[in-house]
Structures are given as C-alpha cells and as structure tokens.
Amino acid sequence: MGVKNLWDVLESCKKTLPLHHLQNKRVCVDLSCWMVPLQNVNKSHCPMTSKLYLTGLFHRIRALIALNCSLIFVTDGSIPAIKLATYRRRLNLGTDVENQATQDGANAQKLSSLRRNMGSEFSCMIKEAKYLGSAFGIPCLDGIEEAEAQCGLLNLESLCDGCFSSDSDIFLFGARTVYRDIYLGEGGHVVCYEMNDIEQKIGFGRSSLISLALLLGSDYSQGIRGLGLESACQIVKSVGDNHILRKIESEELSFARKKKNSKRHGQVKCNNRTTTLSSEVNMNGDIQIPRTDNQYFHVVEAYMNPKCHSADSDVVHRSLVQRPFQREKLQQICARFFEWPPEKTDEYLLPKIAERDLRRFAHLRSTSSRLDVNIPLKEVPVKCPVSAIIKRRTVHGRECFEVTWEEFYGVKSSVVCADLVESACPEKIKEFDDRGALEKKNHRKSRLKKSGKECSVAEIDQKLQDLLLDIELGSKSSSMASREIISDKMTTATEINFINLHPPVFSDSEGNADSRAVILCWETGVTVPKHEVIDLLSPSPLVHSRNVSRRAQMNNQHISIIDLSDSETEKSPEHARKARELRLFLASIGDDFH
Numbered sequence: 001m002g003v004k005n006l007w008d009v010l011e012s013c014k015k016t017l018p019l020h021h022l023q024n025k026r027v028c029v030d031l032s033c034w035m036v037p038l039q040n041v042n043k044s045h046c047p048m049t050s051k052l053y054l055t056g057l058f059h060r061i062r063a064l065i066a067l068n069c070s071l072i073f074v075t076d077g078s079i080p081a082i083k084l085a086t087y088r089r090r091l092n093l094g095t096d097v098e099n100q101a102t103q104d105g106a107n108a109q110k111l112s113s114l115r116r117n118m119g120s121e122f123s124c125m126i127k128e129a130k131y132l133g134s135a136f137g138i139p140c141l142d143g144i145e146e147a148e149a150q151c152g153l154l155n156l157e158s159l160c161d162g163c164f165s166s167d168s169d170i171f172l173f174g175a176r177t178v179y180r181d182i183y184l185g186e187g188g189h190v191v192c193y194e195m196n197d198i199e200q201k202i203g204f205g206r207s208s209l210i211s212l213a214l215l216l217g218s219d220y221s222q223g224i225r226g227l228g229l230e231s232a233c234q235i236v237k238s239v240g241d242n243h244i245l246r247k248i249e250s251e252e253l254s255f256a257r258k259k260k261n262s263k264r265h266g267q268v269k270c271n272n273r274t275t276t277l278s279s280e281v282n283m284n285g286d287i288q289i290p291r292t293d294n295q296y297f298h299v300v301e302a303y304m305n306p307k308c309h310s311a312d313s314d315v316v317h318r319s320l321v322q323r324p325f326q327r328e329k330l331q332q333i334c335a336r337f338f339e340w341p342p343e344k345t346d347e348y349l350l351p352k353i354a355e356r357d358l359r360r361f362a363h364l365r366s367t368s369s370r371l372d373v374n375i376p377l378k379e380v381p382v383k384c385p386v387s388a389i390i391k392r393r394t395v396h397g398r399e400c401f402e403v404t405w406e407e408f409y410g411v412k413s414s415v416v417c418a419d420l421v422e423s424a425c426p427e428k429i430k431e432f433d434d435r436g437a438l439e440k441k442n443h444r445k446s447r448l449k450k451s452g453k454e455c456s457v458a459e460i461d462q463k464l465q466d467l468l469l470d471i472e473l474g475s476k477s478s479s480m481a482s483r484e485i486i487s488d489k490m491t492t493a494t495e496i497n498f499i500n501l502h503p504p505v506f507s508d509s510e511g512n513a514d515s516r517a518v519i520l521c522w523e524t525g526v527t528v529p530k531h532e533v534i535d536l537l538s539p540s541p542l543v544h545s546r547n548v549s550r551r552a553q554m555n556n557q558h559i560s561i562i563d564l565s566d567s568e569t570e571k572s573p574e575h576a577r578k579a580r581e582l583r584l585f586l587a588s589i590g591d592d593f594h
Contacts, residue, residue, distance in 0.1 A: 002148075002168030003209070004217040005229050007180075010168070013197040019188035022069040024363050026320075027179070028151040030165040031073045031140075034060070035125050037166075051337045057129055058334075058348075061136050063184050066352040068359035072160065072319055073133050073140040075126055076147045078113035082220045082302050083146075087114070113145060113307075128337070134323070135330040141309070141319040149173040149306035157311040159320060162192075169218055171195060172210050172303040186396050205241035210303050211248060212236060220299045224253065245300055252296050325353060351414035354405045357385045358416065362424035377427040384425050385409065389432035392418075401429075467585065471578040 038053035046052055064071060079087050117123060130140045143150040151163040152173030162177035163170060170178055171193075181191040198204055204212075215232040217223025239247055309315045330349065334340040361384055368375060377384060383406065390402040390413060399418040405411055421429060 002170070002218060003172065003213045004223060006168035006171075006209070006212065006216070008229065009202070009204075009212070009233065010193055010198060013193055013201055015192045015194070015197075016189050017192050019063070019182075019184070019190060020067060021190060021192075022064060022179075023067045023359060024069070025161040026070040026072070026159075027064075028072045028074050028141075028154050028160045028163045030147045030151055030163065030167065030170070031075050031126060031129055032122075032147060033166045034164065035122070035129055039122070039125060051128075053125060054128055054132060054337050057132060058338075060182065060184065061133065061138070062349060062352050063188070065136065066355045066359075068356045068363070070322055071133070071138045072154075073130060073138055074147045074150050074154075075130070075140065075142050076116065077143045077145045078115050080145045080220075080302065080307070081113050082298060084114060085222075086219045132330075132333055132337075135326050135333050137323040137325045139319045139321065139323060141315065144307045144309060146173070146306060146308075148175075150308045151175060153306070153308045153311065154316070159311060159316070169213065169303070171198070172206065172213060172218075173306055174206065203237060203241070207245045208236045208241045210300055211239075211244045213303070214248065214253060214296055214299060218299075220302055221296070248296055248300065346410060350409055350411040351405075354385055354409040354411060354414065355416055355420075357409075358420060358424050361385060362420060366423060377425055384428070386421065386425055386428055389421070389428055401432075403428075463585065464582075467578060467582045471575060471582065 034057065035053060038056045041056065042050065042052040061071065133140060141150060148163075148165050148167045148170040151160075151165060152170050152175035154160045155163050155176050156174035162179055163175050164179045164182070165175075166180055176195045178193045179190045180193065183189055195206075198209075212232055213223075214221050215224055215227055215235065216229065236244055327346075327349075331342040331345045334345040335342070361380075361382060364382060365375075365380070385406055387404045387406050390404060393400045393402050393415050395415060400415045401418055401421050402413055402415050403421065404413045
C-alpha cells in the first residue's frame with residue numbers, strides 16, 4: 001500500500017511516457033508489485049495452474065529486452081517489526097488480532113522482524129518468476145526486509161535509473177524516479193513520477209513525505225483519524241521540508257492543529273465525511289496526540305535508514321552484472337510451463353534479442369560520435385547485427401525496415417524501427433537505396449535483357465524489318481483505293497517514310513522518278529516492278545509522307561528515326577497496332593543507347 005492517499009497527492013506530477021523512454025536504462029523491479037496484478041488477472045480468467053501470470057511476465061520482459069532495458073529483480077525479505085501490526089490487520093484475523101496489532105505497533109522497537117512463509121502460493125509464484133528471469137539473464141537481489149526500500153536505495157545511490165513499484169512509500173526510502181505502471185502493445189507506455197517534479201510542483205521533499213505518512217497513515221503507522229488530506233498537506237507545508245522532521249522529533253505530533261467543527265461530540269468533518277476522533281479535542285480546537293514512548297521516531301528511522309544491502313556490498317555488485325541469455329534453459333521453461341515447442345519460443349524471443357544488440361550497437365556508435373570518434377562501419381570492433389535491409393515497412397504509422405540479421409542470431413528477418421537503423425548503421429540504408437536505384441535502372445532495360453544479354457544490332461535490324469513488312473502489308477489490304485504503279489521505275493506508295501542513316505545519294509540531275517523510287521524502297525524489301533503498263537488517264541494515288549530531319553548519330557547506331565504518316569481515314573486497326581508497336585520498340589532502343 002505505502003502511504004495512504006499519497007498517489008492522489010502526487011497526481012499533478014504524473015507523466016505518461018512512451019515505452020521507448022526505457023531504452024538503454026537499468027531499472028530495478030519490486031517483483032511482488034509486478035506479480036500481484038498478474039496474479040489477479042490469472043485468478044479472474046482461468047485457474048492458477050494455467051500459469052497466465054508467467055506468460056504475462058514473459059511478454060513484459062521480452063518487450064523490455066528489445067529496448068535494451070536492463071532489469072534487476074528485487075524481492076522482499078523478512079517482514080519488518082514495525083510493520084507487523086499492519087501485516088496482521090491485512091490478514092483479517094479478527095478483533096483480538098486487531099488489538100494485538102495495535103499493541104505490536106506501540107512496542108515495535110521491542111520486536112524482531114518476521115520471516116515470510118516461503119511455502120505460500122504467492123511465494124511459489126515469486127520463485128517461478130525468478131527462475132524465468134534467470135533464463136533471460138536477469139539478476140535477482142533478495143532484500144533483507146522491504147524490496148521497495150532496497151530499490152529506493154539503489155536509485156538514490158545512482159546504481160539504477162529508476163524503479164518499478166506501485167508502493168508509494170518507495171519515495172520515502174529515497175527513490176528519485178518511479179515507474180508505477182507499464183502498458184504493452186500498440187501505444188505502449190509507462191506511468192512515471194520523478195522526485196524533482198514533486199519538489200518543484202508541490203514543494204514536498206523526502207522529509208515532507210515521511211511527515212505525511214505519520215499524519216495520514218502508512219504501513220508503519222496508523223496516522224491521525226479524522227485528519228483529511230488537504231489539512232495534512234497544509235500542516236506539512238506550514239512547517240517546511242527542512243524543519244518538519246526535527247519538529248516531529250522534538251514535539252512528536254503535538255504541533256498538528258486542526259480547527260474543531262464539533263466540540264460536543266468530538267467530531268470533525270473532513271472531505272464531506274464525519275469521523276469520530278480517537279484523540280481528544282481541547283477548548284482551542286487542537287487535536288491532542290497521546291504520547292506513546294516516542295513511536296514516531298522509530299517510524300522516521302525506518303524510512304530514513306531501512307535495513308538493506310549497502311550500495312558497496314558484494315551482493316549489490318553481483319546483482320549489477322548482467323548475465324547471458326540462456327536459450328536452451330528458456331526453451332525448457334516455456335515447454336514446461338506453457339507447453340510451447342522450441343520453435344515458438346525462438347520465434348517470440350530471438351528477434352527481440354537481435355533488436356537489443358542493435359540498440360547496444362547504436363548506443364556504442366552514438367557514444368563514439370559524442371566523443372568525436374567517428375569510426376566507419378567496417379572498422380567498428382563489434383560486428384553490426386544487421387546483415388542487410390530488405391524493404392521499407394509501416395507499422396502502426398511508424399516508418400520501419402524489414403532487415404536480415406547475421407547468422408549467429410538464429411533468425412532470418414524481422415521488422416525494426418527506421419530510427420533505430422538510422423542511428424545504428426546509416427551505411428546499410430545507403431546501400432539499400434543504391435541497390436533500389438540500380439534495380440530500377442535495370443528494369444528500364446528489361447526489354448533488351450530478357451536472357452541477360454543485350455540484343456545485337458543485327459537482331460534489332462531484323463526485328464525492325466519484320467515490323468515494317470507487317471505494317472506495309474496491313475496498310476495495302478486496308479486501303480480504300482488500290483495503289484497503281486505509274487511506271488516501271490515507280491514503286492507502290494506506302495504509309496511509311498523510312499529514313500536510313502546511309503541512303504543512296506543522287507544529284508539534282510538524277511532526281512527523277514527512278515531515283516525517288518529507289519529512295520522509297522530502301523531497306524523495305526520491296527522491289528520495283530519493271531515495264532508495268534498503266535492507264536495514264538486515271539488519277540495518281542495520293543502519297544502521304546513527310547520529311548524528318550536526321551538524328552545525330554550516337555554509339556554507332558544504324559537506325560535513328562522512322563516516321564509513320566497516314567491519313568486518319570486510311571489507317572486500319574491492325575495498322576495502328578503495328579505502328580504503335582514499332583514506336584515503342586524504337587523508344588526502347590533509344591533508351592538503351594542513351
């Protein structure tokens with residue numbers, strides 16, 4: 001529980017941060033605070049034998065490992081003597097136990113801590129969680145007493161970047177950054193509270209929070225009945241964080257004042273609720289707190305100096321060492337608890353392990369860059385986990401890459417954020433873009449590289465001649481009027497004016513019908529018929545042609561331009577199709593020579 005209503009006091013300091021905020025951080029986990037909600041989910045959905053709580057823990061660890069978030073599991077030790085009263089009340093053992101709990105609270109300094117029942121159902125769950133964590137390479141630190149106290153000490157000594165705990169009294173033990181909740185999946189995030197925000201926004205330091213625990217009640221004290229949340233906060237602020245504990249040590253809680261709303265019945269109305277006070281109200285309206293052998297001093301001492309492993313102890317140093325991931329052991333655990341085959345375990349985990357190593361590689365390169373040490377990718381002493389980029393992807397609106405990993409990860413490919421790849425290996429992105437540009441360029445030449453070899457000029461000429469003959473024959477059959485040959489030196493007029501780079505050259509004196517016929521029939525395969533007699537009284541057919549300027553010779557090409565000209569009425573569908581094919585073919589040839 002922690003301190004009563006303390007999360008409400010800290011509501012203005014609550015921050016919701018994206019899950020990748022935990023990237024490259026070391027975080028302590030109060031393991032019982034993770035297992036209790038997972039246990040409740042398991043009980044509400046299926047029998048405990050299904051191990052649903054372990055499945056939830058597995059996926060939570062898996063998500064944090066992918067962020068290169070190093071975890072340290074911290075477990076509870078013995079129950080502190082000062083907490084025995086609260087512990088017995090929570091067991092709901094009856095009125096006699098309630099009276100005994102009150103007496104224990106008054107004599108807490110005379111009692112010793114109580115060893116926990118390690119055979120309980122919850123203790124067995126903790127053992128299974130530790131066993132699963134060890135397969136992931138997560139160290140576990142067994143606390144002497146309170147796990148949140150040990151987490152708070154590690155955070156206070158800067159041995160970790162934050163703590164996972166839902167017990168609000170972790171701030172009283174010295175924690176500076178606390179993650180209360182974690183949510184996975186799309187839009188995954190953590191709920192974070194930082195002591196700097198509490199000090200600046202609310203004005204409460206560690207001493208003030210301990211004073212609130214005495215006034216409102218906590219695991220170590222019952223508090224003052226009838227004292228509301230706002231009144232307690234005003235009392236603490238009126239004294240100040242620097243003097244509040246000294247005042248409690250000298251005066252206990254006699255300085256706590258509250259105006260009397262009902263002198264006759266000794267009742268005070270707080271937060272629209274009427275509560276009978278267990279303490280006396282004097283004529284001035286002050287609440288008189290009975291002295292009980294300076295019990296408040298022991299509460300303050302329990303928060304300021306809890307029983308924990310010291311920061312420089314060997315136990316703590318061993319817990320800070322990250323252990324290797326044990327693949328076979330994890331496969332055995334998943335087969336035993338979840339009945340998963342090894343392939344399913346690998347499918348869940350191996351891509352996350354590869355992504356974790358990629359984040360470590362990115363962190364290494366970014367650190368080197370900050371130190372003005374820019375090492376090329378091939379010269380980095382640690383091999384880049386990414387082998388190559390396959391393609392771009394979009395996942396939940398985020399730009400990603402599908403990448404292939406190095407063989408030693410045992411996984412072929414997976415999808416990672418583009419930002420991560422950019423920070424780890426921008427050279428791989430450049431290789432991917434260059435490869436894509438080259439493939440796009442080669443695709444344009446696919447018509448000439450069907451078999452992987454370029455077509456020769458002779459093959460191009462042959463294909464061109466075939467197309468010309470098809471077009472000419474099609475145009476003859478579809479013509480509205482028959483073409484008549486004027487003389488033995490005239491050729492049939494065609495729909496094509498084909499200009500070759502090397503046509504026969506004739507002088508002006510030779511520019512008669514014979515020469516024009518030879519030019520028109522060049523390279524067309526059409527021979528000029530000889531001694532053909534025609535009716536001179538019939539009109540000559542119209543010849544549709546236009547001259548086209550020669551194109552500059554490039555790469556010793558033999559064909560530059562072919563102009564197809566027809567009247568719209570003389571084109572048949574077949575002729576139009578053949579002409580279109582010819583234009584496309586010539587366009588592809590031009591692209592290839594360019």
